[in-house]
Amino acid sequence: MTTAERADTRRAVRARRVFDGLDLCRAQDAMVLIESGFITDIDTTGAEPPAGVPLEDLGDVTVLPGLIDTHTHLAFDASDEVVAHVQQATPEELSAQMRRAAASMLRCGITTIRDLGDRDYLSFTIREETAVRPETGPTILAAGPPLTPTGGHCWFLGGQADGLDGISRAVAEHAARGADVIKMMVTGGRMTPTTLPHESQYTLNELRAAVDRAHERGLTIAGHAHGRQGIADALAAGFDTLEHVSFMTADGIAPDQAVIDAIAASGIISSVTVGVLPGAAVPPPLDRLLPLMLAHLKNMYDSGVRITIGPDGGVAPAKPHDVLPHALSALVEAGIPARAALAAVTSTAAEACGLKGRIGRVAPGHSADLLAVSGDPLTDIAAIHRPSAIYRRGRRVL
Numbered sequence: 001m002t003t004a005e006r007a008d009t010r011r012a013v014r015a016r017r018v019f020d021g022l023d024l025c026r027a028q029d030a031m032v033l034i035e036s037g038f039i040t041d042i043d044t045t046g047a048e049p050p051a052g053v054p055l056e057d058l059g060d061v062t063v064l065p066g067l068i069d070t071h072t073h074l075a076f077d078a079s080d081e082v083v084a085h086v087q088q089a090t091p092e093e094l095s096a097q098m099r100r101a102a103a104s105m106l107r108c109g110i111t112t113i114r115d116l117g118d119r120d121y122l123s124f125t126i127r128e129e130t131a132v133r134p135e136t137g138p139t140i141l142a143a144g145p146p147l148t149p150t151g152g153h154c155w156f157l158g159g160q161a162d163g164l165d166g167i168s169r170a171v172a173e174h175a176a177r178g179a180d181v182i183k184m185m186v187t188g189g190r191m192t193p194t195t196l197p198h199e200s201q202y203t204l205n206e207l208r209a210a211v212d213r214a215h216e217r218g219l220t221i222a223g224h225a226h227g228r229q230g231i232a233d234a235l236a237a238g239f240d241t242l243e244h245v246s247f248m249t250a251d252g253i254a255p256d257q258a259v260i261d262a263i264a265a266s267g268i269i270s271s272v273t274v275g276v277l278p279g280a281a282v283p284p285p286l287d288r289l290l291p292l293m294l295a296h297l298k299n300m301y302d303s304g305v306r307i308t309i310g311p312d313g314g315v316a317p318a319k320p321h322d323v324l325p326h327a328l329s330a331l332v333e334a335g336i337p338a339r340a341a342l343a344a345v346t347s348t349a350a351e352a353c354g355l356k357g358r359i360g361r362v363a364p365g366h367s368a369d370l371l372a373v374s375g376d377p378l379t380d381i382a383a384i385h386r387p388s389a390i391y392r393r394g395r396r397v398l
């Protein structure tokens with residue numbers, strides 16, 4: 001690389017405020033120095049950039065790490081007929097829709113996502129595309145079809161796996177195809193009417209086998225768990241993240257404080273399902289459960305549970321893929337401090353993805369994935385809806 005080319009990949013970004021993924025930098029103005037897609041330094045002395053490094057002064061904005069969505073589904077189209085669509089679309093139609101979904105997420109400042117369930121491993125192709133062309137979408141961690149028993153929750157995605165042998169074979173196949181993470185349907189789910197969200201689909205032994213097989217291959221494993229027993233079993237089995245953690249029952253939700261305390265004590269990260277488009281129609285009984293869910297999440301936070309936000313984008317019209325900023329607002333309205341909510345979708349989310357130290361912080365050595373928003377989201381979370389600049393791996397994409 002010549003000196004001129006090297007200079008080409010260097011830039012400096014100045015902002016009134018920087019939220020580094022944990023807290024607000026104390027300095028009035030901060031300058032983030034970027035080289036070859038990585039953050040090399042944060043200057044808070046008011047110095048000028050090194051000679052030859054172009055400076056972008058973004059003005060009265062807050063720079064924060066690009067947002068991380070720990071639970072989305074590019075293959076779901078957020079329509080009234082999600083299941084029919086994902087079953088009937090041709091691979092070409094589905095891929096085109098997934099590309100549009102990925103692009104919409106980047107446009108609101110989401111620079112990394114975990115796709116926790118697709119059809120035909122199609123998200124793996126989109127993952128390669130956004131890696132080569134960062135301006136087309138976020139960094140994607142892909143699970144492929146979720147593991148579920150025959151006829152179980154989301155069986156139509158193609159990841160049916162029964163018994164210890166079936167589970168081992170399924171994990172091996174996912175790993176061989178290049179999965180970043182294994183997704184397992186520990187309980188049923190609302191989207192599959194033949195299953196019940198509060199009922200377990202696998203035994204503790206089967207869950208342990210899945211965790212062991214995933215970890216042997218260096219993969220993380222995420223457990224979809226709505227019911228109390230499924231949540232407790234996924235925790236006992238050693239999953240890396242718990243998805244939903246809603247404590248659903250046959251007719252409502254019934255959080256179990258003893259299980260919540262155990263989740264907190266373990267340090268495991270719960271990827272909680274929150275975030276709907278303001279004004280969008282939420283079908284019963286979810287409309288009735290939504291306020292209860294927010295109170296439950298506030299209690300989980302107060303109980304010391306480490307949380308990230310996985311809105312489950314794509315599963316319904318009220319949940320488009322770019323709904324994460326609304327989820328942040330909802331958490332803050334529920335009483336969770338803005339600083340904690342922002343850390344949840346940046347530094348904690350990076351850890352949930354197994355990428356601690358690489359993304360989710362504005363700190364030296366981390367990928368230069370940055371979101372600048374007008375104003376200060378720590379005092380006014382609505383600022384998160386006002387992106388003014390987005391950088392993905394050091395390249396400005398908004």
Ligand SMILES: [Zn+2]
Nearest residue numbers: 071073116312
């Ligand atoms: Zn999901």
